[in-house]
Amino acid sequence: MSKEHNITLIPGDGIGPEVTTSARSVIEAAGVKVKWDVVEAGAKVMDEYKTPLPDYVLESIKKNKIALKGPVTTPIGSGFRSVNVALRxxxxxxANVRPxxxxxxxxxxxxNVDLIIVRENTEDLYAGVEHKIGDYAAESIKxxxxxxxxxxxxxxxxxxEKQxxxxxxxxxxxxxxxxxxGLFLNCAREVAAAHEDIPFEDMIVDAMSMKLVQTPEKYDVLVMPNLYGDILSDMAAGLVGGLGVAPGANIGDDIAVFESIHGSAPDIAGKNIANPTAAILSGVMMLRFIGEMEAADKIDNAIKAVLKExxxxxxxxxxxxxxxxxxEEVVKKIG
Structure with a gap:
């Protein structure tokens, strides 16, 4: 009998509550015992807390160490930079991991595409160090x-190695x-030299973009700085059916937050038409991370069966x- 897990659940904005509810239902149907700590973040709490990321959200994640998160709307061009960046x-x-x-x-x-994009998640241009130069320019520091x-x-x-x-x-x-x-590449080469059993190569990002479109099946684990990882993971998701089937994880030394790649899609929110596959597969990644392998395999196989049919x-x-x-169909297949 599996133990009960304490997990933070952040429903998010837009379609977030719908797809995270699906993931939660499927996880419970697979027999995993979870005590969900549901905390709201994003646009819906802005008026009350003057921030999309109230302290109680951070406190819950810090306490539980594991979170399943729906998409949260990020203001474009002004205001709070990003809930995701702040959490990371x-x-x-x-480590941002996107299969x-x-x-x-x-x-x-x-x-036969089966690759993983491993994206550095804390620095690069996403460190947010930028400023205006008078009224004629702006500068971002990488x-x-x-x-x-x-x-x-x-x-x-x-x-x-593990996989x-x-x-x-x-x-x-x-x-x-x-x-x-150049520093990033040199560091990767030094680490590669200590793992001689795993073949290593490097690729310029524009060439990598072309290769992923031409022959994505030739690639396995791709590691890269923050911005390239953000762009290439969305592009790569387009090769396999779109963001609706692309899960993700943000992993640190002792805390991990699991979430789909896709955004909050406010145009279809509340219409019960959103694809919850990515949220469910993010849940599968989470289950594997916490050691619930049997349940993860059950859900993964159920998803495969529903999609194949x-x-x-x-x-x-x-x-x-x-x-x-x-x-409901995924739950039936778990049966």
Missing amino acids: QTFNLY IKTYEGIPTRYD IITKEASTRIAKFAFDMA NRKKVTAVHKANIMKYSD GKVVTVDLGGKASTDEFT
């Missing part, structure tokens, strides 16, 4: 450190940014099922 920096969630995988039944031009670069490279190689992955590729722009990306899938995947109907 507050808890030093230095990209083809599922039989999802219409796509590609077969921060790359040896400590963070070495740490994320070690994380990528450790993951490759029996075949290759690690470091992605960079060191041909132009010789100091910042293609009879009860959401609109974005070419079907007509509602969020609830898709969730």
Whole structure:
């Protein structure tokens, strides 16, 4: 009998409450005992707390160490920079892990894609060090450190070893940014030298973009600085069916937050048509992280079965099922 887990649940904005409810239902159907600490963040609490990330959210995550999070709306161009960035920096969630995988039944031009993007999560341009220069310019400072670069490279190689992955590729722009990306690349090479059993290569980010579109099946673990990871993970999700099937995790030394790649999609919020697959698969990543392997496999296999059949899938995947109907079908397959 599995133990009860204390997990923070952040429903989020837009479609967040719908897809996190689906993930929660599926996790419970798989027999995992969870005491959910539901805390609100995002646009819905702005008026009351004057911030999208109240202290009680941080306190809950700090206490429980594990969180499942829905998408939270980030203001564009002004105001609070980003709840996601704030969480990553507050808890030093230095590794952003985004698996990209083809599922039989999802219409796509590609077969056998199964790669993981490992993105450094705390610095680069996302450190938010920027300022205006009079009224005619603005400057953002790209921060790359040896400590963070070495740490994320070690994380990528450790993951490759644990999951029996075949290759690690470091992605960079060191041909132009010789100091910042050059430092990242040198750190990756030093870590690679200590893992001779795993093949290593490096790739300039623009060439990597082309290669991912041409032959994504040739890549396995990709490790890169923050900005490139954000862009390439969204692009790679497009190769396998879209953001609706792309899960993610933010992992630190003692705290981890699991969330889909996709945003809050306010245009379809409340319509019961959102695809909860990414949220459910983020839950699968979470279960594996906390050692609930059997339940994780049950859910993963159920998702594969529903997608392969293609009879009860959401609109974005070419079907007509509602969020609830898709969730119920996954629960049936767990059976």
